[in-house]
Amino acid sequence: MNDTLKIAGKEFSSRLFIGTGKYASNEIMANAIEASSTEMVTIALRRVDIDNPNDDMLAAIDWKKYQMLPNTSGARDADEAVRLARLARAATDIEWIKLEVTPDPYYLLPDGTETLKASEILVKDGFIVLPYINADAVLAKKLADIGIAAVMPLASPIGSNQGLKTKASLEIIIDQATIPVVVDAGLGRPSHAAEAMEMGADAVLINTAIATASDPIAMAKAFKKAAEAGREGFLAGTATTKTTAEASSPLTGFLRDE
Amino acid sequence: MAILKINGTDKNFDILPAALTDLLVQMKIDAATVVAEIDGRIIKRSDFATEKICEGQKIELIRLVGGG
Numbered sequence: 021m022n023d024t025l026k027i028a029g030k031e032f033s034s035r036l037f038i039g040t041g042k043y044a045s046n047e048i049m050a051n052a053i054e055a056s057s058t059e060m061v062t063i064a065l066r067r068v069d070i071d072n073p074n075d076d077m078l079a080a081i082d083w084k085k086y087q088m089l090p091n092t093s094g095a096r097d098a099d100e101a102v103r104l105a106r107l108a109r110a111a112t113d114i115e116w117i118k119l120e121v122t123p124d125p126y127y128l129l130p131d132g133t134e135t136l137k138a139s140e141i142l143v144k145d146g147f148i149v150l151p152y153i154n155a156d157a158v159l160a161k162k163l164a165d166i167g168i169a170a171v172m173p174l175a176s177p178i179g180s181n182q183g184l185k186t187k188a189s190l191e192i193i194i195d196q197a198t199i200p201v202v203v204d205a206g207l208g209r210p211s212h213a214a215e216a217m218e219m220g221a222d223a224v225l226i227n228t229a230i231a232t233a234s235d236p237i238a239m240a241k242a243f244k245k246a247a248e249a250g251r252e253g254f255l256a257g258t259a260t261t262k263t264t265a266e267a268s269s270p271l272t273g274f275l276r277d278e
Numbered sequence: 279m280a281i282l283k284i285n286g287t288d289k290n291f292d293i294l295p296a297a298l299t300d301l302l303v304q305m306k307i308d309a310a311t312v313v314a315e316i317d318g319r320i321i322k323r324s325d326f327a328t329e330k331i332c333e334g335q336k337i338e339l340i341r342l343v344g345g346g
Contacts, residue, residue, distance in 0.1 A: 038345025049344065064345025065313075067285040067338065073307040078342050093345050107340055110320045111313035180346065205346075227346030 023255065025222055026149040027200050028116075028169040030087065034059045035217065036091070036247040037202060038240070039227025042179075046080035048236050056240035061086040062118055062225065064093045065108055085222025089150065097131070098138035100170060105142055117142060118172065119151040128178045132159045135164075143167045143172040151202055155186035164199045171197070172225065174205040175216065178184045179228040184215055194220045210239075210246030217250025219260060280333040298329040301337070314327045 024031040029264060037060040043049035043161035061081065071076070090108035105117045119142065121134040121179060135151050136159065142149045150167045153159055155173040163171055173193050176182035183206060184190065194201050200222035208212050213224045226243050233239035280294040282301075295301040298321060302309045314321040314329075315338040321329050331337075 025281070040346045043344060046338060062346055063342045065340050066343045068307060068312055068341050070305065070339075073305060076308070076311045076341070078345050080312070090342065106320055107313050108342075110322050111340065119323060130331055221299035225346070260307065 023226075023251065027150075032059045032087070032223075033057040034244075034247075035223040035251055036213070036244055037204075037223055037231065039225060040077070040081075040231075041227050042231040043236065044231075046077045049077070049231070050080040050082075052230055052240040053086070055237045056226075056244050059086055059243075060089055060223075060225075060243035062089045062091050062227070064091050065104055066094070085146065087116065088112060088114050089118050090114065090115050091120050091152075093120045093122070094177060095121050095138075096123045097121060098131070098134040098141070101134070102140040102141050102145075105138075105147060109147070113259040114146045115146055116169075117150065119149050122178075130154055132156060132172070135159075136162060139163055139168055140166050150202065155189035155193060157189065157196055160193045160201075161196060164197070168199065170200040170202050170222070172202045172204040175203050175204030175212065175262075178205045179205050181229055182206050183208055183212040187215075187219070190216070190221070191219055194244075199237065201231075210242040213243050214250035214253070217247050218253045220254050223247075282331065282333070283336045285337075285339055289312055293299050294333060298326045298331060298337075300307075302326065302339075307339065312339050314339055 024033055025035050035058050036056055036058050038056050039062045039126045040049055040056040054148050068252040092104040094102050101121045103117040122128045123131050130152050139151050140147050143166055149164055150170045150172055152172045160171045202223040203216040203221045204225040208229045216224050230236050232240045280291045281288050295304055309326055317336050
């Protein structure tokens with residue numbers, strides 16, 4: 021079955037995106053990425069640690085196999101996000117950007133108005149923009165209208181592993197979407213990823229749940245299967261939910277006299 | 279003595295490095311893995327060798343790290 025995901029004209033056969041934060045070592049990270057069969061890998065930008073300047077985690081990853089997706093994490097407003105996006109482009113020569121604007125460090129919830137503002141600037145500047153947003157269908161549509169490549173609504177707060185707390189709102193986004201929907205943040209277990217994909221999400225992004233598992237490589241494999249199973253379930257046409265029982269076995273020929 | 283503000287911290291130099299490349303060498307930073315910003319201007323890696331360093335500049339040295 022040819023079921024590829026297309027974002028900004030590029031085709032992906034894996035619908036699992038992987039983040040590179042929080043791994044215990046670069047080697048574990050690289051092996052987990054490999055085990056996940058992902059084709060899209062996120063990274064961040066930070067100041068060089070002047071006292072330890074040459075810790076280059078990116079060298080551990082074979083970038084020929086993956087689309088690099090730099091993020092603007094740490095940005096508190098549109099200006100900071102645009103600055104980080106431009107630095108990321110200068111550093112990588114890649115125009116893909118996962119746009120994150122999170123003014124509040126406690127819940128890391130995305131600022132919708134600043135995200136919209138930054139998206140307008142970055143789209144005009146030639147970036148392929150994938151904004152991280154709250155599960156807000158109206159904002160998702162506004163962003164799609166200005167030309168972003170995919171929208172990344174959250175399932176629950178970043179790194180919280182709470183799963184699909186925004187499920188009803190995500191369903192509306194998916195229902196109305198004209199661009200790919202990548203459920204990002206808060207998916208803590210393979211079953212969460214499977215459920216998001218069953219709902220019709222185009223992809224899921226996982227970082228904390230894999231990086232902080234006891235065995236990140238095994239967990240990466242589990243998420244790979246979960247994303248695939250959820251996608252196949254969606255494509256197969258999920259059976260409807262009912263409030264009462266509906267027998268699976270025939271309701272005739274019982275071994276009793278009525 | 280000349281001062282540069284590098285990644286938010288004042289650094290003193292007896293002799294200022296001539297170009298950004300020289301600054302990176304002096305700080306033992308592999309130029310291939312960083313991107314720089316001087317007084318808000320992004321400096322592409324290909325321009326590191328020709329980018330002159332002047333006293334009082336605010337320099338940001340940034341690199342890619344793990345993130346989600």
